[in-house]
Amino acid sequence: xxxxxxxxxxxxxxxxxxxxxxxxxRADHINKALLIVWAVMMIFDRFLPFYIGNILALAAFALVxxxxxxxxxxxxxxxxxxxxxxxxxxxxxxxxKQGTYRYFKCPECKQKMRAPKGRGKIRVTCKNCHxxxxxxx
Ligand SMILES: [Zn+2]
Numbered sequence: 179x180x181x182x183x184x185x186x187x188x189x190x191x192x193x194x195x196x197x198x199x200x201x202x203x204r205a206d207h208i209n210k211a212l213l214i215v216w217a218v219m220m221i222f223d224r225f226l227p228f229y230i231g232n233i234l235a236l237a238a239f240a241l242v243x244x245x246x247x248x249x250x251x252x253x254x255x256x257x258x259x260x261x262x263x264x265x266x267x268x269x270x271x272x273x274x275k276q277g278t279y280r281y282f283k284c285p286e287c288k289q290k291m292r293a294p295k296g297r298g299k300i301r302v303t304c305k306n307c308h309x310x311x312x313x314x315x
Contacts, residue, residue, distance in 0.1 A: 202248045206258040212238045280315040
């Protein structure tokens with residue numbers, strides 16, 4: 179019994195590897211993101227009107243299947259590279275928002291200065307006239 183199942187399994191595996199030969203067949207970043215979209219849409223499907231959840235879930239799953247079975251390996255991996263870069267840009271955009279500076283002038287000599295936002299009250303020493311003052315940033 180056991181050997182038959184093993185045989186069937188190895189045969190199935192051979193068929194699978196044969197049919198996947200020359201295909202993309204990777205769970206790359208895009209496919210993972212699409213699978214997350216699919217899972218989220220399956221969960222929130224009932225809260226969305228007009229079958230939007232269903233349609234998006236189906237579209238995401240179809241895209242994963244298409245990309246997984248695609249024979250154009252290089253375009254697929256290029257897509258993935260661009261996707262990774264795009265995600266990095268989005269991350270940088272949000273980081274940049276947090277890391278912006280507050281600009282102000284020295285009360286004595288009107289020298290322009292800047293300090294990173296969100297630190298609360300800080301003691302500033304003017305580089306120009308060495309006046310010390312407290313500023314909320
Ligand atoms: Zn000054």
